[in-house]
Amino acid sequence: MAIGPFARIIAQVVVPLVAVLARALPAAYQQALHNARKAGMDANTAAAASSILRRTISKQEALQILNISEAEASMEAVQKQYEKYMAANDVSKGGSFYLQSKVYRAKEMLEDYLKEQEEMKDSSSSSSSSSDSGK
Secondary structure, eight states: OHHHHHHHHHHHHHHHHHHHHHHHHHHHHHHHHHHHHHHHHOOOHHHHHHHHTOOOHHHHHHHHHHTSSSOOHHHHHHHEEEEEEEHHHHHGOOOOOHHHHHHHHHHHHHHHHHHHHHHHHHHHHHHHHHHHOOO
């Protein structure tokens, strides 16, 4: 009794099955997120779930990468640390492209976060000033 033909038959069934699942599961998850957003899922849960698919880094990880505390996070501080670490990891000087990409993603994430914070401050101050003028 030869085991080889049975193993080959099993492999011929398993490999295509894994390939189909590898394509179908992320697509199904993405569709579920889309449906949940339409149904009114809160923004924090949607952002956390979609970051899994986009492979973005968290705010805490970005702060760690750029060696900035949350209290001192500003556009200027982010830009300063970004330039420092990009120069230190310059590939032409023997640095790491991987580390440069992490530094870039950290800068990108923190800039987006700081812009959102700024917009929230602007919208809350404009709504409070409009309610003050109505008194």
